[in-house]
Amino acid sequence: MNVRLRHDAIVRTLRRNGTSTVDALADEVGASRRTVLRDISALRDEGYVIHSDVGRGGGLQLDPRSIQTNARLSVPEVFALLISVAAMRATGSLPFSELADAGLAKIEKALPSDKVKDLRRFLECLHIGQLSPEQDLSDMRKMDHGLLSAFETAFLGLHLISFDYCDAKGHETQRRVEPQAMLILPPLWYLVGWDPDRNDFRHFRMDRISNPQAVPDTNFRRRHVPFEDDVCPYSQL
Amino acid sequence: MNVRLRHDAIVRTLRRNGTSTVDALADEVGASRRTVLRDISALRDEGYVIHSDVGRGGGLQLDPRSIQTNARLSVPEVFALLISVAAMRATGSLPFSELADAGLAKIEKALPSDKVKDLRRFLECLHIGQLSPEQDLSDMRKMDHGLLSAFETAFLGLHLISFDYCDAKGHETQRRVEPQAMLILPPLWYLVGWDPDRNDFRHFRMDRISNPQAVPDTNFRRRHVPFEDDVCPYSQL
DNA sequence: ACAAATGGTGACATAATTTGGCACTATTTT
DNA sequence: AAAATAGTGCCAAATTATGTCACCATTTGT
Structure with a gap:
């Protein structure tokens, strides 16, 4: 070995x-x-x-x-790296799209070697409970399936998501939406989707979504909404 | 060596x-x-x-x-991993916070060894232009400073961001906001912030932000807005 | 007090792996 | 034709990894 x-x-x-x-x-x-x-x-x-x-x-x-006690690379730093990658890929804009053809380990290589260790260790320290390696992964997949699907759909336009949703009053409904956006309102993440049944936008708290399933959706289209710079729908929030 | x-x-x-x-x-x-x-x-x-x-x-x-041509681990898969980490840390909710004490390399270890290679390679492929190692990193920092600050502030509540913003009509203004949320409307990312000068929410396209600077903000507070499940401000989008 | 279980170190021979050197081949450009 | 280049096979030398053994130090249970 x-x-x-x-x-x-x-x-x-x-x-x-x-x-x-x-x-x-x-x-x-x-x-x-x-x-x-x-x-x-x-x-x-x-x-x-x-x-x-x-x-x-x-x-x-x-x-x-x-x-946590030994990291010379701060958590926000690493966090920034992770988010950066997502942002680069998501925006698809130059110079980001160029940068997005690159990667964290390359950044690793640009770092002093002692920082490399820390980054590696940080990545290594993430682990999934106390399960066996195989279960670790499947559990991971299950938990993040909603998020994953949302992003996959949002960025690639491939799937429609169906899931069980428990609203604020505790009512459980089965929903299916075409994910269109993600809203991050710390500490909560929302999925914004187009509901083809109601013919309108709906939003869902990620943590209230259960049993999400991504199903291929041939009718999917990007609901491109007029979102001009000076319209601010958040004032009413 | x-x-x-x-x-x-x-x-x-x-x-x-x-x-x-x-x-x-x-x-x-x-x-x-x-x-x-x-x-x-x-x-x-x-x-x-x-x-x-x-x-x-x-x-x-x-x-x-x-x-891209050789990856057995698909780009969305890796993307999901990266985003997942961010999400875990961001939500701070169980079981996510527990999961967040773990890491990608641990996931690496849970993967079959051939997948590990692919993940490593994916990470390795990200590189920052053609600059020297040192410059690579500083450039990286500069480019993602806005995004980084936004997230740092949004999740940690530490900073106020001031930046130059070029609106749809090409008018350039200097703004300062308390970042409150991120809206991802592929392919665009928006920063949603509270503008203390205008006493209202404003949103900004990430790619129109330039020269962002994070300044410590002792007055920062989370503008926690009533965002109930059945209110959908996106209908008007 | 004593025995057993444990982590830890040093020394040394052996095993395994890596490296360098060399001769050689094949291809392309000038 | 000559020079520059990638690529392969072989073998000895160099380096590194491993196992064995003897021994020490500490802790726990009897």
Whole structure:
């Protein structure tokens, strides 16, 4: 097994099990005790905070907050990078579209090497609960399906979304809309869609959407609305 | 020099120079011709599309679209991941906030290893023009400053943004607003802000904003507007 | 106090991998 | 024809990774 893969396996195992001993890890990754210890040391050099307790009942423990305490790259910075990518792709405007043909790892490379580590670690620290790798992903997909579909549709114009919606009064209805826009009103995200059944725009709080499903929509069209600079529909909000 | 670092250096050099010869690369990364050729071969195995021309004036060329043609991980998929992270952090709601303590590289690890490569490559392909590493980053910062500020403010409530705005009629004005929301109406992004001078909401096309500057704003407050589920201000759009 | 379980280090031989050098081929441009 | 270039196969040398073993330090349970 590759060094890098082994390191990944160790980190993954520690996250999953919470606590593990050197011998258990060695057994799990199929390497010797000494090698695992060397790996642990290497991971620490990379900035992982790994607690260790000796004696009976002891073991290794990966501090889940290690990224927050050690990050030289601030969260807003990383956040900005992530959002930037989205924005570049979304606007499709120069110089953004040119920039959008590029990527975060390239930015990684433009950063000093110690910052690269932090970015990598930040990305690495995101994990999905305590599930198995496979479940992690499917869970992730399920949770973000609404959001994903909305964006996919909004940006690519491919799908109509049908979902269950629970309104402010607790009434549950089944809806289907052509997503047209996203409104971010922190801390809430809204999906703005064209409802073909009601022949009008409707908006939905993302967190009240459940069981969203994207269905291919051949009739989809961009409802391009006159949205001139000096019309401000938000005054009434 | 590490293998991985050398691979990165080669990719970076190819992107920067557009075209380069094996010998030049060997010189640049401080390795032998043979080793560089092996590296090129390895990069091709990983999916990089590297064109080569023999003879005088020939050389190696990295196809900038290699990610689009070879990605097994679709662009929307990756896009969804990026957006998801932003969304998680933004909503601050469970289970999102829990998820937000995790990361893309962890998702990477949950993916089959061939998908990991694609994700890495996608991230790697983003690059910032043809500038030097240092300039790359500062340019990046400048370009996305408006967006960054908007989000930073919207999510953290820290800053007021002042900027030059060119409206639809071509009139340029200097504005300052407290960012309150983002509206994504593909392909355009709008910033929705509270204008303390006009005492009203105003919205601005992100691409018409120039020279944005974030200034600390001690008076900032969230203009929390009644935005009930059945009020739909978009009907009039 | 003692034994067992645990993390941690150093040394050294062995195994595995990477690298460089060389000879050679094939293609293109001048 | 000559020069410049990419590409391949082979092998020895260099480098790095790994395993084994001996040993130390700390903690916990009996």
